[in-house]
Amino acid sequence: AGGALLSVAALAPVLASCSREAEVPVTDAGSPLPIPPLLEPDADGRFALTAGRGTTEFLPDVATDTWGYNGQTYLGPTIRMQRGRPIEAVITNDTDEETTVHWHGMLVPAHADGGPHDPIQPGETRTVAFTPDQPAATLWYHPHPHEATAQQVRRGLAGMLILDDADGHTPGTVSGDSVPSAAEAPSPSAEVLAALPHGYGVDDLPVVIQDMRITEDGELLGHNFNSEVGLLGRTVVTNGVVGAVHTTDRRVLRLRLLNGSQARSYGLRLDSGAPLTVIGSDGGLLPEPVEVESISLSPAERAEVLVEVPDEGVTLMSSEPDLGNVADYEAVGGEDEFTILRLEHAGGGGADGSGGSVSADDSTGPASIADLGLPAQLAALPAPTDGGQERQMTLRGRQINGRSMDMGRIDLVSSSHQPEVWQVSNLDSSPHNFHIHNVQFRILDISGDPPPPEMAGWKDTIYTPPQRDVRIAVAFPAHEDDHSQLPYMYHCHLMLHEDDGMMGHFTVDVTEQEALDALQGTGHE
Numbered sequence: 001a002g003g004a005l006l007s008v009a010a011l012a013p014v015l016a017s018c019s020r021e022a023e024v025p026v027t028d029a030g031s032p033l034p035i036p037p038l039l040e041p042d043a044d045g046r047f048a049l050t051a052g053r054g055t056t057e058f059l060p061d062v063a064t065d066t067w068g069y070n071g072q073t074y075l076g077p078t079i080r081m082q083r084g085r086p087i088e089a090v091i092t093n094d095t096d097e098e099t100t101v102h103w104h105g106m107l108v109p110a111h112a113d114g115g116p117h118d119p120i121q122p123g124e125t126r127t128v129a130f131t132p133d134q135p136a137a138t139l140w141y142h143p144h145p146h147e148a149t150a151q152q153v154r155r156g157l158a159g160m161l162i163l164d165d166a167d168g169h170t171p172g173t174v175s176g177d178s179v180p181s182a183a184e185a186p187s188p189s190a191e192v193l194a195a196l197p198h199g200y201g202v203d204d205l206p207v208v209i210q211d212m213r214i215t216e217d218g219e220l221l222g223h224n225f226n227s228e229v230g231l232l233g234r235t236v237v238t239n240g241v242v243g244a245v246h247t248t249d250r251r252v253l254r255l256r257l258l259n260g261s262q263a264r265s266y267g268l269r270l271d272s273g274a275p276l277t278v279i280g281s282d283g284g285l286l287p288e289p290v291e292v293e294s295i296s297l298s299p300a301e302r303a304e305v306l307v308e309v310p311d312e313g314v315t316l317m318s319s320e321p322d323l324g325n326v327a328d329y330e331a332v333g334g335e336d337e338f339t340i341l342r343l344e345h346a347g348g349g350g351a352d353g354s355g356g357s358v359s360a361d362d363s364t365g366p367a368s369i370a371d372l373g374l375p376a377q378l379a380a381l382p383a384p385t386d387g388g389q390e391r392q393m394t395l396r397g398r399q400i401n402g403r404s405m406d407m408g409r410i411d412l413v414s415s416s417h418q419p420e421v422w423q424v425s426n427l428d429s430s431p432h433n434f435h436i437h438n439v440q441f442r443i444l445d446i447s448g449d450p451p452p453p454e455m456a457g458w459k460d461t462i463y464t465p466p467q468r469d470v471r472i473a474v475a476f477p478a479h480e481d482d483h484s485q486l487p488y489m490y491h492c493h494l495m496l497h498e499d500d501g502m503m504g505h506f507t508v509d510v511t512e513q514e515a516l517d518a519l520q521g522t523g524h525e
C-alpha cells in the first residue's frame with residue numbers, strides 16, 4: 001500500500017465534496033475530565049445497564065448523535081465488581097439495533113459472555129449472571145454484535161469495569177509450576193490495595209482514550225478511505241471530551257488507561273520527560289512497579305500507571321507508539337501526536353509560592369510515589385507454563401489461519417486447566433492485535449525475546465507487530481455453571497478487522513458438536 005494512505009490534509013479535498021471534517025477547537029481552559037459515575041451492584045448483586053441514544057456536543061453548539069449507557073449520552077458508568085461476589089446485570093436495549101454487552105477481560109461462562117450469537121433486541125431486557133473470579137484488574141465492557149461492534153463502540157457504547165477484591169480472595173498458593181489460570185491467581189494483599197491510590201475519581205482515575213473523525217455538521221465518520229487498519233481520527237477524546245484537564249490536590253495519581261479506539265495505538269508519555277510508573281497490565285497488577293518513558297497501547301489494551309503531579313502540572317500525551325517494523329508508520333497513525341490529559345495541581349502555580357509546599361496532610365495524600373510506602377511485591381505472579389497443547393494463529397489480511405469468521409463453525413476445542421501455547425503470527429506488514437475471550441494469558445516471548453516487564457503480567461489483548469510471532473501461555477478456567485455450550489471468540493481487536501471477520505470460535509470443555517447444536521438453537525448457525 002506504500003505511502004498512499006491518507007493524512008488528514010490529503011483527505012480534506014475528498015471531504016469537501018460531502019461534509020467537511022472539523023478541526024475540533026481546544027479551548028485555553030480545556031474541558032474538565034468527566035469522571036463517569038460508579039455503578040455498583042446492590043446487596044443482592046444486581047445492577048441495571050441500559051444502552052440508549054442521545055446527543056453530545058463535541059463541537060460548540062453542534063449536536064452529534066451518540067450512544068451511551070444509563071442516561072449518559074456518550075460512554076457509560078464505571079462498573080465496579082468484587083471478586084467472588086455474584087452479580088446479576090439487568091441489561092436493557094433502548095437503541096434501535098441489536099446489541100450485546102461483553103465483559104472484556106473477564107473470565108465468564110459463555111452464557112454471560114455477550115457474544116454475537118446472543119443479541120439483545122431493541123426494547124428487550126436480558127439478565128446475565130456470573131461470579132467474577134480473577135485478580136483485581138482494570139477491565140472494560142462494550143457491545144459485541146455480529147459485524148457491528150465497531151460502529152456501536154464508535155458511537156459511544158463502552159465503559160470501564162473495575163474489578164476489586166474487598167474480601168481479599170487469595171486461594172491457595174500458586175507455585176512456580178502450578179496451573180496458570182488467572183482464576184487460581186491470588187489477588188494482591190490488603191496491604192498493597194491500601195497503599196495504592198484507590199479513591200475513585202480522587203486519586204484513582206479512569207482514562208478512556210478514543211479517536212474520532214467528526215464533520216463540521218457533527219457527524220461521526222466511520223472510516224478513512226484506504227486505511228488498512230480502520231478509523232484513524234485526528235480528534236482524540238478522553239472520557240469523551242477534547243482537551244481534557246483534571247485539577248487535583250493530590251501529588252500522586254493512579255491512572256487506569258484504556259485504549260477504547262477503533263484502530264489507533266498510542267505511545268503514552270509525560271511531556272515533562274518524567275517516567276510513567278506502570279503497576280498493572282490488562283489483567284491485574286505487576287509483580288513490582290516498572291518505570292518506563294513511554295507505554296504503547298493498541299486498541300482494547302489497558303495499563304495502570306502512577307504519576308506525580310508537580311506544581312507546574314504535567315501532561316499525558318501520545319506520540320510514536322512502538323508498532324514494530326510496520327512498512328508505513330505514518331499510514332497507521334504512528335507519527336500523529338496528541339494531548340491526552342492535562343493534570344493540574346490545585347496548589348500549583350501560585351504567585352505567592354505557597355504552591356510549592358509539599359503537604360504532609362493526610363487529606364491530600366502522599367507527596368510522592370516513594371511516599372506511598374508500597375510493599376516490594378505488588379502481586380504474586382505464577383511463572384507461565386511454557387508447554388502443553390500448541391496452537392498456531394496466523395494473521396493475514398482480514399483472516400485468521402486463512403479463514404473468516406463463520407457463525408456456524410467451531411475453530412478449536414480447548415479444556416479448562418490444560419495449558420496451551422498459542423503462537424500468534426502477524427504475516428502482514430501492517431498492525432494487527434489479538435484478543436481472547438474468557439482468559440488472562442501471559443506472553444512467553446515475542447519472536448524469541450522475552451516480553452518487557454510491563455508486558456509480562458496478565459494480558460487479554462496483545463499487539464502483534466508485523467512479521468513477528470508472539471507466543472502466549474493460555475489456560476482457560478472451568479465454569480461449572482455454564483450450560484449454554486456456546487463458543488467464545490478470539491479475534492483481532494482492530495474493530496474494522498474484527499467486524500470484517502478476523503475472528504474465530506473456540507469452546508472450553510464443550511465438544512464441537514455440542515457447540516454447533518447450541519449455535520443452532522440461537523438461530524445463528
Ligand code: C2O
Nearest residue numbers: 102104300435489
Ligand atoms: Cu473487547 Cu471480543 O472483545
Ligand code: CU
Nearest residue numbers: 432492494497
Ligand atoms: Cu487486524
